Amino acid sequence: MLKQHLRLFLALVIWLSATQGYQNCANSQRQRQRQSTPTQILAASSWSNLEESLAIQSKKKTVSIDSALDTSTPNFSTERPTLFRERHGWCPYSERVWLALELAGSNTQTTIEYDTIRIDNTGHGPRPSYFGGQTPQMRWPEGRTQGESMDLVGEIDQRYANGSLLSSDPKVQEFIRQFSNIFPRARPSSRAAYLFQYNGDPISMPTFEETLQKANDQLFVEGSSGPFMAGHDTPTAADIAYAPFLERYRYQLPCLHPGLDPTDASKYPQLAKWYDTMDQIPAYACKVKGDASSWRKVLTMAGFGNAGLPPSIQQNMQERIVWEETQAKECINQALWERYHQDNEDDVAKSPYWDVATIITENKEAIIKDAQKRMDTEASVLNDVLMGLVTRLVEYEEGQDFPLHLEEEDMKITVQVAKMATYLDDRMCVPRDMGAMSASVLKTVSVAMREVLP
Ligand SMILES: N[C@@H](CCC(=O)N[C@@H](CS)C(=O)NCC(=O)O)C(=O)O
Numbered sequence: 235m236l237k238q239h240l241r242l243f244l245a246l247v248i249w250l251s252a253t254q255g256y257q258n259c260a261n262s263q264r265q266r267q268r269q270s271t272p273t274q275i276l277a278a279s280s281w282s283n284l285e286e287s288l289a290i291q292s293k294k295k296t297v298s299i300d301s302a303l304d305t306s307t308p309n310f311s312t313e314r315p316t317l318f319r320e321r322h323g324w325c326p327y328s329e330r331v332w333l334a335l336e337l338a339g340s341n342t343q344t345t346i347e348y349d350t351i352r353i354d355n356t357g358h359g360p361r362p363s364y365f366g367g368q369t370p371q372m373r374w375p376e377g378r379t380q381g382e383s384m385d386l387v388g389e390i391d392q393r394y395a396n397g398s399l400l401s402s403d404p405k406v407q408e409f410i411r412q413f414s415n416i417f418p419r420a421r422p423s424s425r426a427a428y429l430f431q432y433n434g435d436p437i438s439m440p441t442f443e444e445t446l447q448k449a450n451d452q453l454f455v456e457g458s459s460g461p462f463m464a465g466h467d468t469p470t471a472a473d474i475a476y477a478p479f480l481e482r483y484r485y486q487l488p489c490l491h492p493g494l495d496p497t498d499a500s501k502y503p504q505l506a507k508w509y510d511t512m513d514q515i516p517a518y519a520c521k522v523k524g525d526a527s528s529w530r531k532v533l534t535m536a537g538f539g540n541a542g543l544p545p546s547i548q549q550n551m552q553e554r555i556v557w558e559e560t561q562a563k564e565c566i567n568q569a570l571w572e573r574y575h576q577d578n579e580d581d582v583a584k585s586p587y588w589d590v591a592t593i594i595t596e597n598k599e600a601i602i603k604d605a606q607k608r609m610d611t612e613a614s615v616l617n618d619v620l621m622g623l624v625t626r627l628v629e630y631e632e633g634q635d636f637p638l639h640l641e642e643e644d645m646k647i648t649v650q651v652a653k654m655a656t657y658l659d660d661r662m663c664v665p666r667d668m669g670a671m672s673a674s675v676l677k678t679v680s681v682a683m684r685e686v687l688p
Pocket of ligand 1 (some may be wrong): 321324326328355366368369370381383424
């Protein structure tokens with residue numbers, strides 16, 4: 235059983251990890267408008283037509299390498315910095331640095347170009363020979379390598395954000411120092427940070443409530459104008475220090491204790507407002523943050539707590555799956571996506587629907603190979619199925635019902651498309667495979683298409 239689980243997990247890791255995401259959609263909207271109407275796309279469905287419509291060809295200068303799949307030593311850029319971050323998106327310290335690079339760009343209204351090398355930190359996966367030590371690390375253009383997340387945030391602030399992240403500000407530094415007073419004593423774990431006691435049980439509900447109350451009361455200055463920590467109008471190093479941990483709390487605490495909700499504005503009004511404000515940052519909401527399903531799924535993995543989850547939590551997890559499905563639609567915000575697209579025209583698709591279509595198209599061979607084992611279906615059928623799913627995503631216009639059935643498609647394929655959408659949603663790991671908004675698209679598609687299942 236354990237062996238089978240491991241095998242499935244590895245297969246998931248291999249195909250989903252091959253995902254590059256966020257690439258190659260330059261001018262896609264213009265090209266699509268110029269080249270084809272929706273009915274033409276539908277009539278001429280083939281991978282090459284879809285690729286052409288999605289304008290899949292990279293204009294990107296920056297490099298993103300998954301070192302678990304490509305262990306060769308890269309030519310490190312002498313113009314751009316290189317971020318070494320944990321490859322699944324589980325490491326909260328890596329997320330701090332990734333977020334700092336993105337926020338340095340949005341605070342200064344520029345795009346900071348950086349290369350990324352993703353590192354396996356699970357202890358099982360292959361690590362490249364050129365990397366040692368912990369994630370995150372940065373290699374600066376002049377060749378020096380540095381670690382420690384908050385030191386890196388400070389350096390990014392000086393080099394790329396003109397100090398706008400206020401990392402040297404004594405008040406911001408004081409907020410960062412409070413981190414260890416706010417979060418409870420817990421069993422160390424990067425996948426389940428500040429969640430479990432040393433005996434493997436979850437930390438108690440009153441302790442979590444106290445933590446959330448402290449965060450609410452200490453991080454936000456009542457009466458000051460800005461919605462970010464310490465009352466700032468723009469995000470600072472303090473927001474960066476806490477964001478990955480509060481993000482996990484938002485989705486993982488309700489799994490551990492029903493009714494424990496960090497976004498509850500009646501109990502934690504300032505904290506709730508902060509979550510809303512962070513969700514309006516395009517690069518955070520569309521790219522960096524993990525989603526509710528992925529944070530729940532990470533909890534179910536063995537290796538922490540009682541080598542798995544205490545049984546009392548299983549029921550909560552089931553309830554969360556239903557909640558995730560009902561709220562997925564609310565995460566899709568085209569206006570926010572457009573701001574993200576405008577900031578990254580060369581490598582971000584015009585909509586989250588097109589983002590999912592692009593990622594699936596780029597990884598179709600690996601997906602088909604893996605799905606063959608899981609869905610017990612021939613590769614040629616799966617190819618049509620995947621094309622059916624991508625065609626629907628490309629076709630979809632905001633406000634319409636999601637197309638359950640395409641005219642020239644037989645019902646057998648439609649049912650398989652529905653199964654494929656569910657399979658992809660089940661396997662999703664955000665932000666490793668795609669951003670949170672795109673993953674919400676896939677979830678809503680999977681829920682909508684369930685109607686056609688026998
Ligand atoms: N204090 C460090 C902590 C970094 C850290 O704990 N990284 C973990 C992953 S989340 C790691 O690299 N673990 C693997 C190892 O220690 O070999 C920082 O803030 O950067």
